[in-house]
Amino acid sequence: MSVLLVNKNNFQKEVLESDRPVLIDFWASWCGPCKAISPMIDEISEEHPEIKVCKINIDxxxxxxxxxxxxxxxxxxxxKDGKVVNQSVGxxxxxxxxxxL
Amino acid sequence: MEKIYDVIVIGGGPAGYTSAIYTSRAGFDTLVLEKVSAGGQMTQTPQIDNYPGFPESVDGYALGSKMQQGAERFGTKTMQSEVIEVNLKDKIKTIKTPDGVLLAHSVIIATGAEHKHLGLENEEKLIGKGVGYCAACDGIFYKGKTVTVIGGGNSAAADALFLSKICEKVIVVHRRDTLRAEKVYHEPLLKAQNVEFEWNSTVCEILADNKVMGIKIKNSAQGTEKEIHTDGVFISIGRAPQTELFRGQLDIDKNGYIIADETTKTSISGVFAVGDVRTKPVRQIVTATADGACASHFAEEYLATIQ
Incomplete structure (x- = not known):
């Protein structure tokens, strides 16, 4: 599965109402560590179809x-089920x- | 028989991948072990102006990736894994990771350095909730707010200056009565209308609910304590070398750096230390890459003697 780009218009449907657990990557174009984590997020999306993987551009x-x-x-x-169950920074x-997950 | 690499490089920053470019180009079977992603500390810097060859500057993550690709072009393999234990003393060096034990004739240590933490109880828990170590990364989230910078060296001064342009107020908390930073920072910082200083002071507590609300500081000159309101705390008190793995095996100085001169040779033959992890006067990307070339030269010399 490819990574889903989420914005405020599709957030409710794609994230809060998702029937699969959702992994969201909050990122910014000017952030170096975001670039470094991005290929790993893409891989997880390919390898784990049971997870819905999303990215949100914070700017x-x-x-x-x-x-x-x-x-x-x-x-x-x-x-999961519309609630934050885990969080990590950096x-x-x-x-x-x-x-x- | 288990595979024995000619060279295992621990750490995929500029020193590690430059070592790998040289050793793999010289025909040695080389593996780089990197726990997260190529580039090391460079990935935190969006704009690098002092690495030659990039007149318009270069993004630290991009530079790290290019170094990785350069090494892989000559056959270097990269494995994303964290080293949990090493045995460097035997002729065949063993390196233990969660993904298995790896063997090598020689080892190049390029584990670099990381931001020092204050060591306060709730500090780790508040990372990303008001506690930060990279003003360039997180400063923007404090637009119009009050932030505190802890430290008085060059990076603390640069952080304070950067934040003073975004934030309502910046408070610099420093344990001495003057900045240790180079003179170029003093004037713009002292001139900035929204920068205040708390001299002779150290942080004794981070006050937080779910996120940072303030800090309690202690003034060592007056022997007093006070609480100050702040929305963010940027900790900039220097870097610490990542050498825990090697304690008891290699000679390490009192600050934790692996003792090695320009040859990068450590106290064990066949083991080399490159980049920020080595005792050296100047820690820059160019000096890290230079170490890589030296380590490769002496690793080749070593490998020739054992074969």
Whole structure:
């Protein structure tokens, strides 16, 4: 599965109402560690069809960033049944990201 | 028989991948072990102006990836895995990872350095909730707010200056009564209308609910404590070398750096230390890459003697 780009218009449907667990990568174009984590997020998306993998650009989606109190990028959130069940900040190795799920 | 690499490089920053470019280009079977992603500390820097060859500057992550690709072009393999234990003393060096034990005739240590933490109880828990180590990465989230910078060296001064352009107020907390930063920072910082200083002060507590609300600082000159409101705390008190794995095996100085001169040779033959992890006067990307070339030269010399 490819990574889904989420914005405030499709957030409700794709994230909160998702029937699969959702991994969201909050990122920004000017953030180096975001670039480093991005290929790992892409791989997880390819390798784990049971997870819905999404990316949110915090500069374009400031409302969503504020809603989730994002104060650092990259921030990863795991959302199940509309609720945040796990959160991690900063560049992490892929196995640690997988452990969050 | 288990595979024995000619060279295993631990760490995929500029020093590690430059070592790998040289050793693999010289025909040695080379593996780079990197726990997260290529580039090391460079990935935190969106704009690098002092690495030659890039007149318009270069993005740290891009530079790290290019170094990786350059090494892989000559056959270097990369494995994303964290080293949990090493045995460097035997002729065949063993390196233990969660993905298995690896063997090598020689080892190049390029584990670099990481931001020092204050060591306060709730510090780790508040990372990304008001506590940060990279103003360039997280500063923008504090637009119009009050932030505190802890430290007085060059990177603390640069962070404070950067934040003063975004934030309502910046408070610099420093344990001495003057900045240790180079003079070029003093004037713009002292001139900035929205920068305040708390001299002779250290942080004793981070006050937080779910996120940072303030800090408690202690003034060592006056012996007083006070609480100050702040939305963010940027900790910039220097870097610490990543050498825990090698304690008890290699000679390490009192600050934790692996003792090695320009040859990068450590106290064990066949083991080399490159980049920020080595005792050296200047830690820059160019000096890290230079170490890679030296390590490769002496690793080749070593490998010739054992074969």
């Amino acid at each position: 374009e989606e400031q409302e969503l960033a504020t809603q989730f109190d994002i104060m650092s990028v990259p921030t990863l959130l795991v959302i 560049l992490k190795p892929k196995n640690q990201i997988l452990q969050m």
